[in-house]
Amino acid sequence: MNLKNLLPDFVSLFYPKLCVICGKPLVAGENYFCLECFLKLPKTNYHLNPDNQATDRFAGKIPLAKGASYLYYNKGGVGQRLIAEIKYKDNRNLGEWMGVMLARDWFSSDFFSGIDCLVPVPLHPSKERKRGFNQAEMIALGIAYITGIQVNTKNVFRKKANATQTQKGLFERWRNTKDLFEVNNLDFFKDKHVLIVDDVLTTGSTLEAVAQSILKAKGVKISLLSLAIA
Numbered sequence: 001m002n003l004k005n006l007l008p009d010f011v012s013l014f015y016p017k018l019c020v021i022c023g024k025p026l027v028a029g030e031n032y033f034c035l036e037c038f039l040k041l042p043k044t045n046y047h048l049n050p051d052n053q054a055t056d057r058f059a060g061k062i063p064l065a066k067g068a069s070y071l072y073y074n075k076g077g078v079g080q081r082l083i084a085e086i087k088y089k090d091n092r093n094l095g096e097w098m099g100v101m102l103a104r105d106w107f108s109s110d111f112f113s114g115i116d117c118l119v120p121v122p123l124h125p126s127k128e129r130k131r132g133f134n135q136a137e138m139i140a141l142g143i144a145y146i147t148g149i150q151v152n153t154k155n156v157f158r159k160k161a162n163a164t165q166t167q168k169g170l171f172e173r174w175r176n177t178k179d180l181f182e183v184n185n186l187d188f189f190k191d192k193h194v195l196i197v198d199d200v201l202t203t204g205s206t207l208e209a210v211a212q213s214i215l216k217a218k219g220v221k222i223s224l225l226s227l228a229i230a
């Protein structure tokens with residue numbers, strides 16, 4: 001064994017990396033999760049079922065080619081911990097890694113076939129500056145790394161920073177997200193199959209608003225993907 005192989009373990013002896021779920025020190029070959037937590041990830045397998053709880057949320061609202069979520073969000077559980085780690089603890093690389101894991105898991109299915117580009121749900125520029133990154137974009141980059149599908153972050157933009165949605169009623173939410181997004185160049189999406197990517201799917205109103213803005217392009221097809229579903 002040469003020094004180069006020895007070094008990472010040597011470093012981790014002093015600064016052990018910890019499992020993002022249970023906090024146990026990781027051993028060589030483990031990334032972000034210990035094996036036990038990795039095996040317990042609450043996967044939905046929605047990608048194998050065209051009619052699932054993710055697509056149900058958009059029934060009668062937008063025409064969807066495909067839709068799926070990777071994990072159950074379940075409050076207080078693993079899904080919620082992961083999202084909090086990505087969003088609020090500045091763990092952008094974990095976001096990208098989750099995209100890689102999702103794409104590896106789904107690669108043998110036909111979920112990504114026919115998709116021309118990935119569009120992460122944009123944050124308002126002021127929010128992105130504050131956080132330093134867009135978590136949906138990190139997930140999309142991880143997916144792109146495995147699938148080779150391009151990520152487009154330039155064409156859809158958020159017009160206003162909306163206040164937190166959680167306190168509001170359904171109508172208020174709808175009014176708040178309507179026309180929230182706009183597309184710079186609709187021709188870019190013409191006849192393309194666009195996969196919109198987000199971190200958590202809750203009511204679906206944000207994803208719906210992004211989809212509505214893209215659906216103004218001629219011949220465009222829309223699919224949706226979220227890392228977790230609440």
Ligand SMILES: [Zn+2]
Pocket residue numbers: 019020021022023024033034035036037038
């Ligand atoms: Zn663990």
